[in-house]
Amino acid sequence: MLRRLYDWTMSLAARKSAEVWLAVIAFVESSVFLVPADVLFLPMALAKPERSYRYALVATIASVLGGIAGWTLGYYAYDAVARPVLEFYGKLDAFEHLRLYIHDEWEILLLLLVTSGFAHLPPIKIVTILAGVIHMNLWFFVVSAIIARGARFLVLAWLLRRYGEPIRHFIEKRLGQIAAVIAAILIALGLAYKLLAP
Template sequence: MLRRLYDWTMSLAARKSAEIWLAIIAFVESSVFLVPADVLYVPMALAKPERAYRYAVVATTASVLGGIAGWALGYYAYDTIARPILEFYGKIDAFEQLRVFIQGQWEIVLLMLVTSGLAHLPPIKVVTILAGVVQMNLGFFIISAIVARGARFLFLAWLLRRYGESIRHFIEKRLGQITAIVAGLLIVLGVGYKLLA
């Protein structure tokens, strides 16, 4: 099923309505969808490099709006909507462990929002829902999401504009690994700080 979702998302990049689909995928990725918007963003930006930054702004805006929807699901409808979504993706146990670990300290959620926004670690939908559940300040959440998601998409735009097709393999294979390592280090530092404090 995951492969079919991936292939379907990739096929959207060739359509005239690709920009609308990018916004839709970025929105739902931040609240309920499994496939990251990068899958659609990268081929679109490679096909039209002059629009890479425009696409980055579209993806960032839609992703932040989707994050707000995820926050609202966690804040207002955890048991009725968000929990079944997390169960569907098999993320409920990890979510509950994070929820217990955080115990209302949304500073840790902020750190996860940054690492998730940059490297999908943990998945963005898990963090946005968690932010709502722990009642993270919505204004602070929005600013953090803009910075985290904007940094990711704008950095991808810069790489694609500067290096073009030659950077595609690196982005698809290595960039995720590198940012996941950096994100993992940030999480370890945050957890270490919490334990020492």
């Protein structure tokens, strides 16, 4: 099923309505969809590099709005809607594991800015729903989401404009790993600070 979703999403990049589909995919990725918006964003930005920053803006706005939808599901409809969605994608265990350890907004911010924003670890929908479940301040969440998602799409747009097709393989294979390592270091530093702080 995942492969079919991926292939279908890739096919949208060639359509005249690709920009609309980018907004739709970025929106639902942040709340209920499994395939990241990068799958559509990368071929679109490569095909029309002069529009890459425009695409980054579209993806950022839609992703933040989708994040608000995820937050709303977590805040108001976790048992009725969000939990079945997480179960459907096999992400409920990962969500519940995070829920045990995440108790304040700064930990959510760290996850959102670094791991989900740049490396999709955990998937952004888990973080947005969790932010709603723990009743994270909505405005704080929105600002965090703008920084996280905006930075990701703008960095991707810059890389694609500067280096073109050769950088695509690096982005697809290595960028997530590098971001995950940086995220792990930052999380470890945050936990160490929390444990050692008086």
